[in-house]
Amino acid sequence: MKEQLVDVPTPDGPMDTFTVHPDEGGPFPCVVIFMDIWGLREELFDIARRVAAAGYYCLVPNFYHRAGKVRFEFRDARGRTISFDRLDEGKRKTVEAAFHALSNAMVMSDTGALLGFLQIDKAARGGAMGGIGYCMGGRHVLCAAGHFPERFAASASLHGTAMISERNDSPHLLASRFRGEVYCGYGENDRHTPPELIAEMANLFSQSAARLHSVVHRGAEHGYALPDRDVFDEQAAGRDWDSIFAMFRRRLGEARA
Secondary structure (H helix, E strand, C coil), X not given: CEEEEEXXXXXXXXXXXXXXXXXXXXXXXXXXXXCCCCECCHHXXXXXXXXXXXXXXXXXXXXXXHHCCCECCCECCCCCECCHHHCCXXXXXXXXXXXXXXXXXXXXXXXXXXXXXXXXXXXXXXXXEEEEEECHHHHHHHHHHHHCCCCEEEEEEECCCCCCCCCCCCHHHHHHHCCCEEEEEEECCCCCCCHHHHHHHHHHHHCCCCEEEEEEECCCCCCCXXXXXXXXXXXXXXXXXXXXXXXXXXXXXXXXX
């Protein structure tokens, strides 16, 4: 595998980005990992390596780059990263400050810059590409599917947040632009995705050109899909991966590992 940290030029300055892809056999279909509230870290890099091992060119951009190399990792006595709702108030406020400073528009500007970067990398295949988003990234991957429908043909939103809101930049307002396929993984006990929201998502896609496949994982909590998390659900995450890789094969063409 070939991996490196690169600075991708954006209108708001360089964006540090982890990239990984197989050593030989390219160019490879591209997949962007849309980070969660915690920012870049080895956990996301390992997820990217898993995707790349299946024959893809995978990127993990730091969408917090305007504030520098923001990284959050709070661990419990067992070495697991602590979920947001289990943090003390002071730590929650620190994380929220970075979160609230990042807008959907900023992430879409950065995503456009990523697409430009990929055009000049010979290891990256043009055309249809994929995205996987966790937590707030689950919202951003839908925004990308709406803003760049000609590129994002296979998008996965895992325990996403604010996918439907009253904000004028809510991704659900872009549903008519979605193309290709979207997979949504939900936790049964995730306060961010109550049954009413899940039903409304299904209704939106019934009126969209995109195909939606979703799964509600029994007993799973918000953050269930991240392997270092204190609420990690291995069975649910495994089910997600089976669906995501099947979607990538359908929508991105044959990958060469």
